[in-house]
Amino acid sequence: MKARVSVMLKTGVLDPQGEAIRHALGALGFDGVDGVRQGKVIELDLADGTTEDRIREMCDKLLANTVIENYQIEIL
């Protein structure tokens, strides 16, 4: 089985990289981009039957820093 973990900075945490991307889009003439947030996507190849709780544990322990980041788990 496969799972996809999306890690994003929490709302309210300033994202300097997202801001830089927003500026660059503006410089390229893309108007109306009000905000950009950059995150990361981690794909996991897992033994069949791995529970979502187990993946959640992986996220809490390593994949995300829950002080500043949220994550979402998608079973593929």
Next chain:
Amino acid sequence: MKAAVLVFPGSNCDRDLATAFRAAGFDTTMVWHKDATLPDGVDLVGVPGGFSYGDYLRCGAIAAQSPICRAVADHAVRGGFVLGICNGFQVLTEMRLLPGALMRNTGIKYICRNETLTVGQGDSPFLAGYQAGQQVAFPIAHHDGNYSADAETLDRLEGDGRVAFRYAANPNGSARDIAGILSENGRVLGLMPHPERAADKTLGGSDGAAMFSGLAGALTTA
């Protein structure tokens, strides 16, 4: 007085830190990240700057899960001294030995230059060589030094005198100009600037030497 300096793949300030520890009188051993125990009788553990594991995933995240870091956490729980500088500070926050997180600098750029810092009020042996409010110059060299924590945590750090150093002119967007923080017991210090790179006049500055000599003095009189 015994010190250990951790070495991760990608550490690059480990020998500078060991040199500063030795100059202050610490009998210093380098400890590889795969070791599961610290040398017997270690008083002080240095977590050095650099780019442990190439900054993969998040700065310090993978180093924080290494076998030696479990031993460092136990050492801290026992009341041992831990000093994390730059990437070492990132490792200590990832280990949750210190609160908050270090994010990308607001200006996006890697910054490498001297910064003026103001020493905090904290009652910590790490600050024994300084006066509260004193200004010192340490170099910074980082891409992810923007200290971030929720307002409640920041209030608590300030209220408890746990802000060890503040930037005089904030270079990286750090909340409340914070450059370094202490643990509750004052025995774990994490900071982004490099005192070990300012510990000898031939390096262009010696303001950092007082951190190591002050700590050594506090340990010998204790």
